Amino acid sequence: MVPFAVDVLMWSLHTAFAGAWTGSILFFFAAVLPAASSGVIDGPTLSAIATKLRWLTRAGAVVFVATGGHMAGTRYTFDSLLGTGRGHLVLTMIVLWFVLTALVEIGGSRIDDAGSSGPAAAAAARPAFIAAGIVAVGLLIDAGILASGRVI
Numbered sequence: 001m002v003p004f005a006v007d008v009l010m011w012s013l014h015t016a017f018a019g020a021w022t023g024s025i026l027f028f029f030a031a032v033l034p035a036a037s038s039g040v041i042d043g044p045t046l047s048a049i050a051t052k053l054r055w056l057t058r059a060g061a062v063v064f065v066a067t068g069g070h071m072a073g074t075r076y077t078f079d080s081l082l083g084t085g086r087g088h089l090v091l092t093m094i095v096l097w098f099v100l101t102a103l104v105e106i107g108g109s110r111i112d113d114a115g116s117s118g119p120a121a122a123a124a125a126r127p128a129f130i131a132a133g134i135v136a137v138g139l140l141i142d143a144g145i146l147a148s149g150r151v152i
């Protein structure tokens with residue numbers, strides 16, 4: 001049996017990173033990109049902030065795979081992942097995590113390629129971050145359904 005403290009550590013790291021990562025992406029989309037669009041933030045500054053977000057995303061990849069792998073390994077079997085509502089929500093979570101990771105990397109590299117103008121860099125990255133915002137909200141809803149316990 002897995003010790004209580006290990007489960008608490010894994011669940012706490014997973015939910016802490018879930019909130020910090022999706023929250024940072026939504027804040028970047030809702031507050032930082034508009035500031036760059038209006039010229040308050042220039043291209044290099046936007047790029048520096050986006051680089052931090054990309055590193056948080058990469059750290060998140062390690063944390064989500066390790067903690068989520070532990071959670072799936074201790075609570076699910078191959079059959080329950082494929083054959084129950086909760087299993088489908090976990091599989092959806094993995095797909096959305098993968099898509100969101102790719103969108104942050106794409107948006108970040110568009111900013112890097114756009115040069116020194118804040119508005120131009122924001123315009124180049126906006127489509128990727130609109131999609132990222134939608135996927136982040138989707139992940140939070142997926143996790144909320146799991147946490148509600150209303151799906152078996």
Ligand code: HEM
Binds near residue numbers: 015072090139
């Ligand atoms: C490799 C990626 C991921 C894997 C393998 C994974 C796996 C899991 C598993 C197995 C659970 C437990 C489900 C249950 O209690 O029945 C879980 C819960 C949770 N996950 Fe993920 N997850 C991943 C990524 C994410 C991401 C990106 C978020 C961001 C929102 C997230 C947020 C949550 C939250 C908040 C819970 C707690 C829900 C509850 O109370 O059960 N996960 N995850």
